Amino acid sequence: MAGQSxxxxxxxxxxxxxxxxxALGAFNDNVYRQSIIALLFVLGVSTAERTLYTNLAPALFILPYFLFSAIAGQIAEKVEKQKLIVVTTAMEIGIMSLAAIGFLLASMPVLLVALFLTGTQSTLFGPVKYSILPSVLRPEELTGGNxxxxxxxxxxILAGMIYGGLVFKIAGSYGPEAAAASVVALAVTGNVVARLIPKVDAGAPELKVNWNPVPESVAVMRLARRQLAVRNAILGVSWFWFVGTVLTAQLPTYAEVHLGGVVNDTALYIFALALFSVGVGVGSLLCEKLSARTVELGLVPLGAFGITVFLxxxxxxxxxxxxxxxxxxxxFLATPGGWRIALDLxxxxxxxGVxxxxxxxxxxxxxxxxxxxRVIAGLNIQNSLFIVTAAVLGVLVQMDGVTLAGLRIPLPGLSIPQVFLALGVANLLVAVWIFTLVPEFLMRLASMVLVRTLYRLRERDVDPAIPAxxxxxxxxxxxxxxxxxxxxxTIPRPVRFVxxxxxxxxxxxxxxxxxxxxIPxxxxxxxxALMQRAFDAIDAALAEGELVGIFPEGRLTRDGEIAAFRGGVERILARAAExxxxxxxxxxxxxxxxxxMWSRRSEAAGAGRLARMRVPRRFRAQVEVVAAPRIVEPAAMSAAALEACVxxxxGDAA
Incomplete structure (x- = not known):
């Protein structure tokens, strides 16, 4: 299984x-939302009314994330996860049945109520969508599964937008009936498939649900910010939604005004959106290969800088x-720069995705x-805030000013390409800021590039051995x-090496x-004095719950064999026990x-310093990191016992 993709x-x-x-849930949500927009054109509503509805719809969909995410997180923690997925998909059947009535009656109020309920159902499904993965996947499968x-x-999402936009054109006068049947059929299919998901135990079945969303929202946000690395990862995910919202919100107008698309024809817009969506999919799939089946944080700065370059x-x-x-x-592709724009998107x-x-x-x-x-619920709340902020800023920066209470407030008045330029610069600044706060990201990138360039690295049993x-x-x-x-x-958590x-x-x-x-x-x-400071630093790091790595031999091997472990390891463990x-x-x-390369093999053979820096005889030599289960028995923690274990x-694979 370890070698499978x-x-x-x-x-x-x-x-x-x-x-x-x-996937069916995301597809159905977008079929429904695009079908509402298509219905507006069929009904022949005024441009002002259509603008009102198209702006009101996203707001109604995202509002439940603010209102109910905290409650949803608690429910997802308390209830067995497969059962909760079945319940939420059953809710979807009821909601889409109401939406079907709205399509058949051509009633926008009914459709908007159903849209709000769809957002509520998505809010309930959100925490379980990501929290289920660590329960059904092994640690080395997490990156690939995500x-x-x-x-x-x-x-x-892309397919749902395309289908929802075309269903009225394909069905002609039976467009409302086709849209109604589609959303209900997709909801029923999702519920049937949900019953095939194996049982997954609740994370905290004893949890008492607080039904007051305001204090609980504050509580889950605090919970999400408790660990520094998790807090900054959540910030990074929210920034991903900010960038995606700003970019995709501009694409309809960008395709028409700057790419030369046909007025009131979405073909070029859908093409631009497809390029971006397919790119996200490919980048997401590449992560497993690039990370060698580990949680590789070095990919984060690589992705951030790549986004800026292409923006x-x-x-x-x-x-x-x-x-x-x-x-x-x-x-469009035949125009100067057409293929370049396609490549950039x-x-x-x-x-x-990376x-x-x-x-x-x-x-x-x-x-x-x-x-x-609950942490995922806190993430969803923050994501919603970033999405709303991105949507508002995307509109404001393109205006040359607004008048409030008789006061004229100047605004940048950017063109859409200038918005992309500003987004690229902002992305770079945010990335540098995050990586300054958490140097682990850049350190892992440097480590990943160096190690995976010089070696073919494999690991065995490392993730299960390292405490979460x-x-x-x-x-x-x-x-x-x-x-x-x-x-x-290879180790999924930061390590302070001595x-x-x-x-x-x-x-x-x-x-x-x-x-x-x-720690030098x-x-x-x-x-x-330096030795004493090192032991004090080790003790302090362990007291704060960090991982500390040591090489108990005290020096590089000169003959390829493992030297006797020194007593420093026992001194470290004794201080922790005290x-x-x-x-x-x-x-x-x-x-x-x-x-x-970088070992002392050539030195042992009598070669000079430059020979020791040679490229390995087998370019990118195969290197393996092997771990034993965690040792907790004091009797097995002596220097001699640990040396024997290593x-x-x-074995013989020196």
Whole structure:
């Protein structure tokens, strides 16, 4: 199973029914919303009335997220998850039956009430949609599973918009009947498939639900902000929705005014939206391959900077008017810069997928299962706020001013390409700000690029061995100058490595080690004061619930063999026990590193310094990181016992 790709999940009952249900829900929501817009054209309402409805509809859909997300999070925490999905899809049948009546009667009030109820149903489904994944997927499957979900959601939204927009054209005079039948049939199908989802236990069945949404909304927001990494991941996901909302909201007018589309024809707009959506889907799917089946935070800055590059190029590709108007899709692509714009829209979507999937995986992997649904509820509240803000700002920045109480307030009056330029700059600034707050993202990017360029890295049993939260001491054999980076690339949580002060000071690597909060140490003979500061820093880090990694041999191996573990590991564990906070130990081993670059193999053979820096005999040598189950018994934590454990893990694969 470990070698299977994410697509293998689509053949398994633990994932396929859930994936189908969430995709059907996204598809049906957008079929319904686009069908309402199509009905407005059939009814021949005035432009002012149509504008009112098209702006009121998104507001009605998103309002329940503000009102009921906190309650939904509690319910998703308390109730068995498969049962809750069945209930919410049954609600969808009732809501879409009401919507069907609205279509048949051509009643906008009924349709808008049903739309509000659809938003309420989506609010209830939201927390369980993402909190179920850590319960049905293994840790190494989280990134791939999230990639499939984001891909499915993105494509389902696009397909729903296309179908909803065409159903009235295809059915002709029977458009209302076709729309009514479609939304009800999709809801029934979703409920039938939901019954195939295996049972998934509740996260906190003993939880008492607080039905007052105001204080509970404050409570879930605080819960979502409790862990620094999770808080900033949630901020990143909300920013993803901000960027996506600003971009997609401009596409209808952008396609007509700046791409040269046909007036009142959505073909070029749908094409532009399809490029972005397909890009999101492809980027989401790429995350598993790029991350080597781990929760790889290094992808987040890669995605953020990629979004900015393609947004800036989208502005440069066509900052002004199109060379011609009334263009079909083929005619647009034939204009100067047409293919470049198409590539930019796809690239923005692709790097957006790369950006957001690891953030969802991080939230799921570092949040206790008993709190995850409520944390997702807090995320949904914040997402809604960012979406509304993006929609309002997207309108305001294109106005040259507004008058309030007789006072003229000037506004930027940007064109849509200038909005894209401003969004690209803002994305860069927000990304730099987040990565300054949490250097772990950039450190993981540097580690990922270095390690996966130089080695073919595999890991075995690492994720199950690392505690999801709380302290642990990681011990490993020491083979090369790259050992800490290799371990950091496989361990899903940040690790504070203890390393020789001379390795810590290697030019080019010092920045990474410093921002990773590595702890430099020296021997008692070299610098006793530095050694004492190192032990104090280790003790403080463990007391704060962090992971600490050490190489108990005390030096790089000179012959490829594991040297005797020194007593420092016992001193660390003894200090933790004296504080009344025993710390578990995770024994790990590096396999295949002795023949790689940055080891001392050439030195052992009598070669010079330059020879030690050679490219490995096998380019991108196969390296494996192996972990044993967590050790909690004090008798198994002596230096000799841990050394024997690491020797057993490494075996003969030096």
């Amino acid at each position: 994410q697509f293998a999940l689509l053949r398994q009952r633990r994932f396929l029914p859930y994936f189908t249900v969430q 990639g499939l979900v984001e891909m499915g959601t993105s494509i389902a 800036l190029d989208l502005y440069l590709a066509r900052p002004g008017q199109p060379p011609a108007t009334g263009l079909s899709i083929a005619a 796809t690239g923005i979507g692709l790097f957006t 950006f957001v999937v690891p953030l969802f995986a991080l939230i799921q992997s570092r949040t206790p299962k008993s709190e995850l649904s 939260e709380g302290p642990a001491l990681i011990v490993c054999n020491h083979v090369s100058y790259m050992d800490a980076l290799i371990l950091a690339a 390393m020789d002060h001379r390795i810590f000071a290697i030019p080019g690597m010092r920045w990474i080690f410093r921002h990773a909060k590595a 140490i020296a021997g008692a003979r070299d610098d006793p 504080r009344g906070q025993p710390v578990p130990v995770v024994a790990m081993a590096l396999r295949g590193m002795w023949s790689s 020797r057993g893990l490494r």
